[in-house]
Amino acid sequence: MKFTLLCSIMLLAFTSATAIAAPQINVQRPLHNFGTLVQGKKLDHTFVIKNTGDSPLKISRIRPACGCTAANASSPVVNPGKTSDIKVSFNSSNFFGNVSKTIAVESNDPATPVFTLTLTGNIVEEISVKPKQVNLGQVKTDAATTNIVTVENRGNKPLKLTSIKSPMPQLSAKADKTLLKPGESAKITVVVTPRRDDRMLSGYLSISTDNPDKQEIMIPVYGSLAK
Numbered sequence: 001m002k003f004t005l006l007c008s009i010m011l012l013a014f015t016s017a018t019a020i021a022a023p024q025i026n027v028q029r030p031l032h033n034f035g036t037l038v039q040g041k042k043l044d045h046t047f048v049i050k051n052t053g054d055s056p057l058k059i060s061r062i063r064p065a066c067g068c069t070a071a072n073a074s075s076p077v078v079n080p081g082k083t084s085d086i087k088v089s090f091n092s093s094n095f096f097g098n099v100s101k102t103i104a105v106e107s108n109d110p111a112t113p114v115f116t117l118t119l120t121g122n123i124v125e126e127i128s129v130k131p132k133q134v135n136l137g138q139v140k141t142d143a144a145t146t147n148i149v150t151v152e153n154r155g156n157k158p159l160k161l162t163s164i165k166s167p168m169p170q171l172s173a174k175a176d177k178t179l180l181k182p183g184e185s186a187k188i189t190v191v192v193t194p195r196r197d198d199r200m201l202s203g204y205l206s207i208s209t210d211n212p213d214k215q216e217i218m219i220p221v222y223g224s225l226a227k
Helices: 002-020
Strands: 025-027 031-038 042-051 057-064 069-073 083-091 097-107 114-124 127-130 134-139 145-153 159-165 171-175 185-192 200-209 216-225
Touching: 025 114, 031 042, 042 057, 042 114, 057 069, 057 083, 069 097, 083 097, 083 114, 127 216, 134 145, 134 185, 134 200, 145 216, 159 171, 171 200, 185 200, 185 216
Parallel strands: 031 114, 134 216
Antiparallel strands: 025 042, 042 083, 057 097, 069 083, 097 114, 127 145, 145 185, 159 200, 171 185, 200 216
């Protein structure tokens, strides 16, 4: 009887200890504010993950919220008390203003199976283009439609527009100036003349510059033919 009771107590203690043993994901700084970043620049940052539990932490998957962000772990298995680096790269080319990007880290931590890392900050444009797309609306065949695209140099160095072109045969474009001092703007006159066999208009205007971080700017151009 006493032996059976003793075995039961030992089994219960062992079971309790086994149940308590678990990995625990911990990040001292899960949010990184990168401050201000010039549009087109790439940001690299490393989050440090520590296993504060008492069994191995297994990182099964890392999911950035969008394709603009890439992330990988230096070690997918983190032993108790050890750390793993989550290296993150963010491409700011298509963003401006305040941004917040998240990275979901999936692991075998029973309390937090999905841990969220966050990058946040402000993207500033050295080259501002307005509008960012040209909506022609309904246009008539053989009738020219004119739109103005403004390019502003918000950087601290001169900016050169090296070429302005489009694969659309119906479109022609010309800038009133190609060399912009800091703070200066150029107006690009975009003229679209639909052809008789056109059913719709869809393409883009390509502006090439000598800015190494923004060598090409793509502006969608679209519209429909009036019946």
